[in-house]
Structure formats: structure tokens, C-alpha cells
Amino acid sequence: xxxxxxxxxxxxxxxxxxxxxxxGGVRAxxxxxxxxxxxxxxxVIGPNGSGKTTLVNLITGLVKPDxxxxxxxxxxxxxxxxxxxxxxxxxxxxxxxxxxAALPAFKNLIIPLFSPRxxxxxxxxxxDRDSVAKDLLxxxxxxxxxxxxxxxAGSLPHGYLKRLELAxxxxxxxxxxxxxxxxxxxxxxxxxxxxxxxxxxxxxxTTIIMIEHRLRELFxxxxxxxxxxxxxxxxxxxxxxxxxxxxxxxxxxxxx
Amino acid sequence: MLEVTLIYGFVNSVILALVALGFSLTFGISxxxxxAYGAMYVLAGYVVWILMHKLAxxxxxxxxxxxxxxxxxxxxxxxxxxxxxxxxxxSEVIATFGVGLAILELFRYLGFTGFEYTLxxxxxxxxxxxSTYLDYQRVWIVGVGVFLAVGLYFFTHYTKLGLAFxxxxxxxxxxxxxxxxxxxxAGISVxxxxxxxxxxxxxxxPRGTISVNEGYxxxxxxxxxxxxxxxxxxxxxxxxSFIIGYAQMITDTFLGPHWKMIVSLVxxxxxxxxxxxxxxxxxxxxxxxx
Numbered sequence: 442x443x444x445x446x447x448x449x450x451x452x453x454x455x456x457x458x459x460x461x462x463x464x465g466g467v468r469a470x471x472x473x474x475x476x477x478x479x480x481x482x483x484x485v486i487g488p489n490g491s492g493k494t495t496l497v498n499l500i501t502g503l504v505k506p507d508x509x510x511x512x513x514x515x516x517x518x519x520x521x522x523x524x525x526x527x528x529x530x531x532x533x534x535x536x537x538x539x540x541x542a543a544l545p546a547f548k549n550l551i552i553p554l555f556s557p558r559x560x561x562x563x564x565x566x567x568x569d570r571d572s573v574a575k576d577l578l579x580x581x582x583x584x585x586x587x588x589x590x591x592x593x594a595g596s597l598p599h600g601y602l603k604r605l606e607l608a609x610x611x612x613x614x615x616x617x618x619x620x621x622x623x624x625x626x627x628x629x630x631x632x633x634x635x636x637x638x639x640x641x642x643x644x645x646x647t648t649i650i651m652i653e654h655r656l657r658e659l660f661x662x663x664x665x666x667x668x669x670x671x672x673x674x675x676x677x678x679x680x681x682x683x684x685x686x687x688x689x690x691x692x693x694x695x696x697x
Numbered sequence: 698m699l700e701v702t703l704i705y706g707f708v709n710s711v712i713l714a715l716v717a718l719g720f721s722l723t724f725g726i727s728x729x730x731x732x733a734y735g736a737m738y739v740l741a742g743y744v745v746w747i748l749m750h751k752l753a754x755x756x757x758x759x760x761x762x763x764x765x766x767x768x769x770x771x772x773x774x775x776x777x778x779x780x781x782x783x784x785x786x787x788s789e790v791i792a793t794f795g796v797g798l799a800i801l802e803l804f805r806y807l808g809f810t811g812f813e814y815t816l817x818x819x820x821x822x823x824x825x826x827x828s829t830y831l832d833y834q835r836v837w838i839v840g841v842g843v844f845l846a847v848g849l850y851f852f853t854h855y856t857k858l859g860l861a862f863x864x865x866x867x868x869x870x871x872x873x874x875x876x877x878x879x880x881x882x883a884g885i886s887v888x889x890x891x892x893x894x895x896x897x898x899x900x901x902x903p904r905g906t907i908s909v910n911e912g913y914x915x916x917x918x919x920x921x922x923x924x925x926x927x928x929x930x931x932x933x934x935x936x937x938s939f940i941i942g943y944a945q946m947i948t949d950t951f952l953g954p955h956w957k958m959i960v961s962l963v964x965x966x967x968x969x970x971x972x973x974x975x976x977x978x979x980x981x982x983x984x985x986x987x
Contacts, residue, residue: 527873544863551860555861556876613875613876
């Protein structure tokens with residue numbers, strides 16, 4: 442785990458300031474602010490419907506904010522189209538897995554591997570994408586050259602689809618990965634397989650935001666957490682401290 | 698008699714597939730129903746004619762230029778018209794149909810009707826299959842039709858743009874999040890579809906005269922094939938083309954040529970009642986709602 446304090450790197454990688462979004466009369470995200478420093482793993486938690494996924498959509502451009510600011514590497518990216526955000530190196534997974542169902546699993550990775558970002562990072566060459574794709578799948582726990590690699594993504598079991606989501610992100614060679622409930626629906630064994638991958642990413646210097654309901658696993662690896670309730674930040678700080686706060690206890694106990 | 702029906706039915710089926718491929722490709726990728734498709738087809742024919750007769754450009758150069766111009770017009774249609782109403786299906790249909798109407802009726806207004814508006818065949822002459830004569834133009838149609846169908850398969854399975862096309866078609870949000878500019882890809886898809894309409898026109902129009910009304914017929918045929926095959930499905934296009942192609946040929950032989958267009962319309966009605974998502978359609982929600 443990489444410990445990064447604010448004094449070491451005063452420049453946040455991502456800065457979210459007073460971000461707000463309403464859908465009709467529902468205030469999904471209300472004046473949310475937080476900073477994210479390079480190498481950090483930030484957990485975003487909160488009850489269902491507290492605005493976590495909307496927050497991710499606002500950062501990555503799938504939803505345009507009503508107000509507020511998103512800054513990445515000091516650049517204002519508020520309201521940018523998702524493909525431009527992705528090209529800057531922000532990758533995300535979806536809570537409801539969204540594979541390219543008709544393409545074989547490894548071909549799913551060809552699409553991010555073709556992005557201009559990957560080409561510029563690898564010196565103007567794409568290389569042998571099929572083999573890069575298979576390497577990436579192996580990295581997230583597909584057995585090398587097993588039949589699942591070649592099956593249409595739509596036919597894969599849930600655990601593999603979650604890994605595939607992660608692999609698609611990795612293919613972009615991102616600096617910031619946003620994982621929207623990556624752990625949901627995974628068995629304990631599958632979790633045990635996927636946690637080390639995330640720890641390895643952190644060691645490699647990747648910055649991560651994790652939206653997660655499985656708090657025990659999240660708290661093992663998170664440096665800080667932000668707690669949302671009804672679209673507002675009700676607490677942020679170290680996992681253990683945050684969970685002691687009465688607001689947070691109430692938000693969780695009140696809904697469960 | 699049977700031999701003629703078989704051979705000409707086959708050619709007719711390939712013609713339908715050629716006409717429908719572009720419409721289907723555009724819809725399959727971007728979900729845009731390009732109702733200006735028939736107008737693009739006719740326009741491509743007139744452009745070739747104008748280039749040849751007014752600017753004295755040789756046929757094959759004029760044909761190539763026409764394909765490029767029509768594709769460019771498709772891109773312009775996307776950027777200047779469709780982009781503004783993107784996501785509102787009815788508005789997309791009305792906007793593209795309006796543009797198509799304007800193009801077709803402009804040609805009528807300018808007086809582009811008459812027997813002199815014809816395109817030359819690629820090669821003159823004919824071959825014998827059994828005891829049936831088949832002119833070389835129809836051989837060309839079959840050859841290019843098969844080539845395009847196979848080429849499109851390889852394009853969508855093995856090239857960067859093709860994979861991006863399929864990615865957008867299957868999961869636009871994921872593709873966007875992975876750095877694909879879906880508006881650009883959708884624009885290219887409309888351009889590509891329009892270019893295919895031009896290729897179809899240049900192959901098919903030499904069989905008769907170019908007429909404004911053919912624009913409407915082409916649109917109905919392309920829609921019939923796509924609805925019956927399942928919108929956006931390439932295998933569906935091929936199978937549906939053969940079903941309608943032979944049905945039309947049999948109707949033509951036994952009832953008379955006026956009934957040909959009825960076949961397409963009845964086929965649309967039947968499939969919408971029996972299986973609204975089409976033979977190969979994946980839009981199951983359409984089924985569930987029915």
C-alpha cells in the first residue's frame with residue numbers, strides 16, 4: 442500500500458468542487474467536494490441511492506453537472522465528453538457490467554487498445570494487440586489461452602465479466618481508475634483473487650476511486666473514504682474514524 | 698420458366714441486399730434510421746450522369762467521385778442535421794425524411810425526368826446459364842454484392858474502425874468510456890451507409906432509367922429487408938433479401954410487375970404482427986411490449 446500525504450504532493454490528481462446534479466426534482470448529488478492525491482485509494486461509500494454512481498458519471502462525463510467543478514491534473518474537465526476524459530487517462534468500470542457482448546472476451550480489449558492514448562503511450566505503435574489483450578486478461582485472472590478468452594463476452598459468468606470490466610480499464614493504461622462496485626456479486630474466493638490485483642495497481646502508482654458496499658474488503662485497502670447520503674458528503678477521512686461518526690452510523694443503520 | 702425464376706430471383710435478391718446493406722449498417726452502428734437513404738441512392742445516380750454529360754468525366758471516375766460525394770453528403774447530414782436531434786428517434790426520422798424529400802423533389806423540379814437519364818453498363822454482353830441469358834451487368838451486381846457482404850464481415854470483425862463500430866453498436870456508454878468518440882463513429886456510419894447506397898445505385902441503375910420515384914421504392918425495399926431480417930443484423934439482411942427477392946420474382950412472374958411493391962409492404966405487415974423484432978432481431982423489448 443502506498444501512503445501519500447498531502448504535504449508530499451500538494452497538487453491533487455483530481456479535485457471535485459461543489460459538484461451538483463438534480464434529476465427532475467431529485468437532488469442526486471449536492472455540492473460534493475473532495476481532493477484525490479496521486480497513488481491514493483479513495484473509497485466512496487453510502488447507502489443505495491446516495492448518489493455514488495451519479496458522482497462517477499459526473500466525473501467521467503456521462504452526465505453533465507448542474508454546477509461545480511471537476512479538475513484533473515490541474516485542468517478543468519467539467520462537462521467534457523466521456524471519450525475525452527478517457528483519453529486523459531481516467532478509466533472506469535460499470536456497476537452493471539457492460540461488455541461488448543457479441544465480441545470474444547479478448548476482443549473487448551481491442552477497442553480501448555486502439556485509443557489514441559494507448560498509441561501515444563507506446564510510442565506511436567499499437568503492437569500486437571491480440572497478444573497484449575490476452576496478457577491483460579491473464580493479469581486479471583483469466584487462465585492463459587483458456588477457452589473463456591475466446592468466448593463471446595455475453596456468455597461469460599459474472600465473476601469473469603467483473604474481471605473483464607477491470608481489464609478493459611487497464612487496457613487504457615489509466616492514471617486514475619474508478620471502480621463502481623467491482624466487488625458486488627463476487628464470491629469470497631473470487632474476491633481473494635481480485636484484491637491482490639488492486640493492491641498491485643496501487644503499488645504501481647495507479648490512483649483508484651472505489652465505490653463499494655463491501656466495506657470490510659474496502660477498508661483493508663482504502664487510504665480514505667468519503668461517505669455520501671442523499672447526495673451530500675456527510676463524512677470523510679480514515680475508514681476507521683469515519684465509521685465511528687454518528688451520522689454515518691445512522692445513515693447505514695437507518696437503511697439496513 | 699423455373700430456371701429463369703431461380704436465376705433472376707437470385708439476382709433480384711442480391712439487388713435487395715445491396716440496397717439494404719447501407720441502411721442496415723448505419724442503423725446497426727448508430728441506431729439512426731436514415732430515411733434520406735433512397736434520396737442518396739438516386740442522387741448518386743444523377744451525380745454520375747451530371748459528371749459524365751455536363752463535365753465529360755469518364756464513367757468510372759464519375760462513379761468513384763459520386764460515391765465519395767454521396768458519402769460526404771451523409772457525413773454532412775449527420776453533422777448539420779442529425780446531431781441536433783440525436784436520441785429523439787421520431788425527430789431523426791422526420792429530419793432525414795425531410796432532407797430526402799427535398800433532394801428528390803429538387804431533382805423533379807429541375808426536370809431530371811426522362812429516358813435520357815441512364816447510366817452505362819460496366820460491360821456489355823451476356824452469358825448463358827443453362828438456357829437463360831444473363832447480362833453482364835447482373836453478373837457484376839451479383840459479384841460486387843457478394844464481395845461487399847464478405848468485405849463488410851471482415852471489416853466489422855478485423856479492423857479498428859469495424860470493431861469500434863460494433864463496440865458503439867453494442868454498448869455506447871462503455872465505448873465512450875474507453876475513449877471512443879461515438880458521435881464521430883456515428884457520423885462515419887451515416888457516411889458509410891450513404892456511400893454504400895451510391896455503390897448500389899451505380900451497379901443497379903444501368904438496368905433502367907434514373908427516376909425520382911425510385912428513391913421512394915429503394916427506401917421502402919431497404920426498410921422491408923431490414924425490418925424482416927431484424928434491424929441492424931447483417932445475416933438478417935441476407936436472409937430477408939432472399940425471401941423478398943424470390944417472393945417478388947414469383948409475384949412478378951405469375952401476377953404481374955405492378956404487384957412487386959405490394960410484396961414488400963405485405964411482408965412488413967406480416968412480420969410486424971408475427972415477430973416484430975424481425976427474423977434475426979435482437980430487440981427483445983419490442984417483443985415483450987407487443
